[in-house]
Amino acid sequence: MEKIKVGIVGYGNLGRGVEKAIKQNPDMELVAIFTRREPEQLATGEVKFEHISVAEQYKGKIDVMILCGGSATDLPEQTPFMASMFNTVDSFDTHAKIPEFFDQVNALAKQSGKLSVISTGWDPGLFSLNRLLAQAILPEGTDYTFWGKGVSQGHSDAIRRVPGVKAGVQYTVPVQSVIERIRAGETPDLATREKHLRECFVVAEEGADQEAIRQTIVSMPNYFSDYDTTVHFITEDQLKAEHQGMPHGGFVIRSGITGEGTKQIIEFGLKLESNPEFTASVMVAYARAVNRMSIEGLSGAKTVFDVPFSYLSPKSPEELRRELL
Amino acid sequence: MEKIKVGIVGYGNLGRGVEKAIKQNPDMELVAIFTRREPEQLATGEVKFEHISVAEQYKGKIDVMILCGGSATDLPEQTPFMASMFNTVDSFDTHAKIPEFFDQVNALAKQSGKLSVISTGWDPGLFSLNRLLAQAILPEGTDYTFWGKGVSQGHSDAIRRVPGVKAGVQYTVPVQSVIERIRAGETPDLATREKHLRECFVVAEEGADQEAIRQTIVSMPNYFSDYDTTVHFITEDQLKAEHQGMPHGGFVIRSGITGEGTKQIIEFGLKLESNPEFTASVMVAYARAVNRMSIEGLSGAKTVFDVPFSYLSPKSPEELRRELL
Numbered sequence: 001m002e003k004i005k006v007g008i009v010g011y012g013n014l015g016r017g018v019e020k021a022i023k024q025n026p027d028m029e030l031v032a033i034f035t036r037r038e039p040e041q042l043a044t045g046e047v048k049f050e051h052i053s054v055a056e057q058y059k060g061k062i063d064v065m066i067l068c069g070g071s072a073t074d075l076p077e078q079t080p081f082m083a084s085m086f087n088t089v090d091s092f093d094t095h096a097k098i099p100e101f102f103d104q105v106n107a108l109a110k111q112s113g114k115l116s117v118i119s120t121g122w123d124p125g126l127f128s129l130n131r132l133l134a135q136a137i138l139p140e141g142t143d144y145t146f147w148g149k150g151v152s153q154g155h156s157d158a159i160r161r162v163p164g165v166k167a168g169v170q171y172t173v174p175v176q177s178v179i180e181r182i183r184a185g186e187t188p189d190l191a192t193r194e195k196h197l198r199e200c201f202v203v204a205e206e207g208a209d210q211e212a213i214r215q216t217i218v219s220m221p222n223y224f225s226d227y228d229t230t231v232h233f234i235t236e237d238q239l240k241a242e243h244q245g246m247p248h249g250g251f252v253i254r255s256g257i258t259g260e261g262t263k264q265i266i267e268f269g270l271k272l273e274s275n276p277e278f279t280a281s282v283m284v285a286y287a288r289a290v291n292r293m294s295i296e297g298l299s300g301a302k303t304v305f306d307v308p309f310s311y312l313s314p315k316s317p318e319e320l321r322r323e324l325l
Numbered sequence: 326m327e328k329i330k331v332g333i334v335g336y337g338n339l340g341r342g343v344e345k346a347i348k349q350n351p352d353m354e355l356v357a358i359f360t361r362r363e364p365e366q367l368a369t370g371e372v373k374f375e376h377i378s379v380a381e382q383y384k385g386k387i388d389v390m391i392l393c394g395g396s397a398t399d400l401p402e403q404t405p406f407m408a409s410m411f412n413t414v415d416s417f418d419t420h421a422k423i424p425e426f427f428d429q430v431n432a433l434a435k436q437s438g439k440l441s442v443i444s445t446g447w448d449p450g451l452f453s454l455n456r457l458l459a460q461a462i463l464p465e466g467t468d469y470t471f472w473g474k475g476v477s478q479g480h481s482d483a484i485r486r487v488p489g490v491k492a493g494v495q496y497t498v499p500v501q502s503v504i505e506r507i508r509a510g511e512t513p514d515l516a517t518r519e520k521h522l523r524e525c526f527v528v529a530e531e532g533a534d535q536e537a538i539r540q541t542i543v544s545m546p547n548y549f550s551d552y553d554t555t556v557h558f559i560t561e562d563q564l565k566a567e568h569q570g571m572p573h574g575g576f577v578i579r580s581g582i583t584g585e586g587t588k589q590i591i592e593f594g595l596k597l598e599s600n601p602e603f604t605a606s607v608m609v610a611y612a613r614a615v616n617r618m619s620i621e622g623l624s625g626a627k628t629v630f631d632v633p634f635s636y637l638s639p640k641s642p643e644e645l646r647r648e649l650l
Contacts (some may be wrong), residue, residue: 020584024464099647119650126458126591128650129634133451135649136610136637137603139349183596249590258602259345265574265597266451271508271590277583278462285461305645309454310630312461320630322424324460325444325453 003029004291006284007058007086009078010068011035011042011049013246014091017280018066019047025284027314031062052078059085063294064287066090068280076101083109083116083301087294089287091121091279098124106301115294116301120286121279122270123147127252129304130268134254138264141256142187146174146195150248150275158223159200162216164208167236169243173197179251185263187255198229201243203236248275285312328354329616331609332383332411334403335393336360336367336374338571339416342605343391344372350609352639356387377403384410388619389612391415393605401426408434408441408626412619414611416446416604423449431626440619441626445611446604447595448472452577454629455593459579463589466581467512471499471520475573475600483548484525487541489533492561494568498522504576510588512580523554526568528561573600610637 006022008015011033022030032048039049050058055065065082067090069075075092082088083105092101098119109116119125123145131143148171155170178195181188200217204210214231218224234242249270256264272278286304289311293302310317315324331353333340340358347355357373364374375383380390390407392415394400400417407413408430417426423444434441444450448470456468473496480495503520506513525542529535539556543549559567574595581589597603611629614636618627635642640649 017584024583095650098650099643102646124650130593131649132634132638132645136613136634136639137606258349258599258606259342262599262602264599264603264606265595267592267594267596268455269590269592269594271592273589274583274587277587278589281462281583281589288461303646303650305635305642305650306633308631308633309457309461313457314461317630318424320457321427321628324456325420325423325449325628325630 001027003027004288005029005031005061005063006287007031007055007062007065008033008068009035009052009055009065009082010074011037012068013276014280014283015068017274017277018068018284020277021281021284024281025288025314027288028284032058034065055082056085062086063291064089066283066287068283079105079116079118080108083114084112085114087114087290088116089120089283089290090116090118091125091283092119093121093124095124102301102303110300113299115290115299117286117290117303117307118301119303120283122272122282123250125279125282125304126268126270127250130252130266131254132305134252134256134266138254138256138258138266140258141254141264144182144190144195144253144255145250146179146253147250148172148174148196148248150250150272151246155198155200155223158220159202159217162213162220164205164213166203166205167239168200168202169239171199171201173199174251179253182253182255183265183267185255185265193226196227198224198227200229200231201234201239202231203239204233245273246275248272248278288312288314326352328352329613330354330356330386330388331612332356332380332387332390333358333393334360334377334380334390334407335399336362337393338601339605339608340393342599342602343393343609345602346606346609349606350613350639352613353609357383359390380407381410387411388616389414391608391612393608404430404441404443405433408439409437410439412439412615413441414445414608414615415441415443416450416608417444418446418449420449427626427628435625438624440615440624442611442615442628442632443626444628445608447597447607448575450604450607450629451593451595452575455577455591456579457630459577459581459591463579463581463583463591465583466579466589469507469515469520469578469580470575471504471578472575473497473499473521473573475575475597476571480523480525480548483545484527484542487538487545489530489538490527491530492528492564494526494564496524496526498524499576504578507578507580508590508592510580510590518551521552523549523552525554525556526559526564527556528564529558570598571600573597573603613637613639 034052042049065086159168251269359377367374390411396419484493543554576594578592
């Protein structure tokens, strides 16, 4: 069987995750990694690096481009550019801008006859799928999404701007007792701050007033003042040893009612040691789907809502029915 | 907007669940309930009951038939019969026979130009979807399926055959400590009996030897002897008050590895106060999908693996992208 030829655009944490995920999928091969940096600087011998400007030369040689840039500035430019030449998968996650992003990519991909699945990953992505599924099955009910335990980049940046702070990292932590109440059948009205704690690990500069730093952090508006926030002071060595990972995860729970007040609860959860490696693995599965749907003649923009799960698997429909149904 | 016209075949717990679920979905209307009993006996005035033998008269008047019979003898006969005239949804759950059932229904539905989604519900159904999804995303990993806490009909029947037992019910209960080990990242090799406890609630006949009953139950081969089994003796009133519900649920967990040994865990869980009402709600969502796919010209047999989630929802693709992605 011919392998699915994949290109990666962008070589940060997510791009490296995709590179690793492709190795776990024997029906795929990595053709080249496209970057805005000097390709020579990245060359490892094992993989081909190319400057993003020569991507056009790969038309017909790559079945799916997996776009690993950020949603703020990279993807709004790169997805439309690539969709005019290749099938693509991205993880565009600026929720408010998804409708216009979809329309733009859809128009370009229809024109080029290519297929783009936008906004894959886990939120948007797997969490979105579970929100849709649970609402469709239980029309009467309440949805809850919890995030974490995981690093929030924005909150970590906010900590680092506090005077006297040398380094720091912030974890968003779902409140376990609230999750247990929902699992037990309660449907409380909850603001995001009631569902999550904020836990900060801070390296203070030598001689800095730790109590003043703590006060500045916990009283910071928008970021921390509305939350139950804990600040731990640690050494630089501890930060390196214990806080370099990129764990994340969360829960989507729908608590609904059928018949005359019968409680039914659907829950989906992720516990991830590496957010970018997991997101990358989701994207690679959707790259397989994109390739198949494109071969079947589909074009334009799609989302995870439009992709049957059978297209995500390397197994045949017969195998899936026999082994997994 | 014209409503989706639904027929129900079979009026046991599942059929009654579908009747209730249709009321929660304003885009659907119940046309008639088909039964092998005398329709007059069931008539409530609110809903039309018909004998199953007149189903043919409803050709063109019903968009989707939801088949609520059992997998042992009803569905092997009713799904092929109905698929030759109507779009259908069923919850055929004899795992080993799914491939041949699929082939048979596929041939008939292709011939009639109708669409049949077989084996919906939650296992097979939502659990199958999650097994597929998690394997596609994490090719290296271990799968676990836990069932319960829920009533096992076969084990309850086995209890009732024990001399001196007047009535009884058996719950299959997942072992919480094992689930916690898996959530914590362990990937133990486990037999079904290591993942589940069996909890029995028994009403003894007057003067019966309770200790002898307990011994007979816990040492019963295949059913109980390999399991950690608890027997509680209760009164008939307690049985009626506390054990008439049909709760069920369970968990599908995949513990996988990305990159160089990075642990990633995907979990899906259900906690259901009524197994038949929940299964019915899943079937009704798939009936919506069947109607849409049929309108688009698809025919033959399909499974949950073939249905994009967008088809399950009454919302438009634009609404789904804006509200749920």
